[in-house]
């Protein structure tokens with residue numbers, strides 16, 4: 065059972081997790097030199113900006129009363145120069161930070177994707193693919209603003225604040241203290257909303273994940289949806305999920321929006337207080353407070369609240385980012401359950417003996433799927449596995465490639481326990497054709513070559529010829545260079561199977577695993593294919609699952625499996641003689657097919 069579905073929220077972390085920020089820093093660390101340089105530039109720019117109100121104060125209090133026009137002109141030129149330097153610094157900062165943000169994001173995205181490549185089938189069995197996708201793309205992108213601007217702006221703004229307070233103090237201590245009175249009020253607001261805001265963002269990220277999971281599922285299942293006229297139902301589900309996401313987002317954003325009005329109100333109140341008290345202090349002849357001082361001071365007050373605003377935004381994006389980081393790191397930390405054991409060695413060139421010894425396996429704890437499987441397939445033998453649907457056939461062959469870990473027992477290849485060797489060296493020597501013959505976007509040639517990246521074009525064509533795929537490929541407009549879409553939607557199911565069949569063969573494996581490899585291939589092609597297939601199986605150990613029993617009649621051994629147990633084992637003749645499960649299955653299939661007039665001719669040809 066899937067651990068997670070599109071309508072089930074993922075669990076939330078209950079605490080603000082500083083560990084995630086520490087880990088985020090490990091991505092920033094390699095770029096710290098550029099970061100320090102940019103912060104330095106920004107500090108210079110902000111320090112330069114601090115001089116403007118002071119210069120204005122000088123004009124108001126000295127040059128204008130003295131009618132010193134030369135002084136005004138000189139000072140104006142200095143101001144222009146300062147602004148020019150600030151603009152150049154800002155341009156440089158934008159350039160550096162954008163590159164920086166993107167490199168960090170690229171690194172995080174690569175780490176998730178690389179890890180996803182390692183994760184076992186069980187990880188993908190357990191959760192909707194849309195929820196995985198949203199982490200790699202959307203969540204990582206959401207960090208972009210924080211990484212490219214947020215951190216640098218915050219450090220710079222902290223310095224700006226310090227400068228501003230120093231400048232303000234240097235002008236007038238009394239007015240400065242009046243202005244700083246607003247800060248504790250702001251702190252109280254932040255403290256009040258912080259936990260609610262974090263949880264709101266976590267919920268919002270969950271809802272977006274659910275929505276993405278459903279969109280991915282709907283796109284994958286669109287053919288079934290349209291066949292069963294389920295469009296309206298789907299739209300309803302989509303609208304409900306989308307609505308929940310919008311509501312969650314609005315709620316989270318509302319907390320963010322609480323901060324800005326709070327800052328605005330506090331800054332307006334303190335500015336008003338500075339004006340009112342400042343004017344009354346000027347008229348009351350309080351020492352050190354002049355018109356110039358008041359004008360310069362209000363200039364600083366404006367600048368004081370701007371960085372406070374940025375810091376509050378940073379705090380908001382930090383909380384949002386933490387809800388995404390939680391998911392991103394969770395994916396990167398997902399344990400690779402099927403991995404090389406310490407001291408694992410390279411699988412020597414496989415000869416082909418495969419032995420199952422008391423293999424017990426379950427996908428989920430407590431629900432055994434295989435209950436002690438025992439058999440030995442010797443080098444070059446072809447083993448067929450038959451049985452009712454859900455019997456455990458695919459599970460048996462998936463274990464040979466070690467796609468899952470066993471609960472107990474052993475699988476030995478040439479006498480070596482497959483747990484003892486590296487997974488890559490094991491899988492490289494096997495040709496596997498899974499039930500879902502997946503086609504990647506690219507050319508037909510690329511798709512077949514997936515089985516052996518070093519294969520030449522001639523080898524690819526040879527493999528295609530062996531599995532009777534060559535003729536239909538040559539019939540496509542560009543032959544082997546014809547582009548196919550992901551999942552091979554422009555190919556028929558049988559054509560897709562032939563391509564993945566060729567792909568499996570190209571690896572020239574000593575062990576060949578074919579799960580329903582020929583189920584969608586028409587019977588006439590299959591008759592042709594049988595010949596190629598029997599040539600191909602020579603010298604290789606093969607495991608074939610086929611519902612069409614004609615395909616496996618000539619196998620060295622047939623395993624009849626039901627409910628995770630081998631009920632019968634032997635070749636076709638032996639099992640037919642036994643008059644047990646296999647015999648019953650064979651006769652019922654033969655009868656069924658023979659009754660259909662169009663099949664009679666093919667039956668006589670031996671296709672069934």
Ligand SMILES: Nc1ncnc2c1ncn2[C@@H]1O[C@H](COP(=O)(O)OP(=O)(O)OP(=O)(O)O)[C@@H](O)[C@H]1O
Pocket residue numbers: 065189427428433451452453454455456457458459460
């Ligand atoms: N990823 C999974 N997680 C949990 N249970 C699973 C998983 N895959 C298969 N099963 C269960 O394991 C049992 C055996 O499945 P398996 O795919 O091996 O059957 P099969 O004999 O190949 O069936 P079919 O002929 O229909 O392909 C089934 O009961 C199935 O429900």
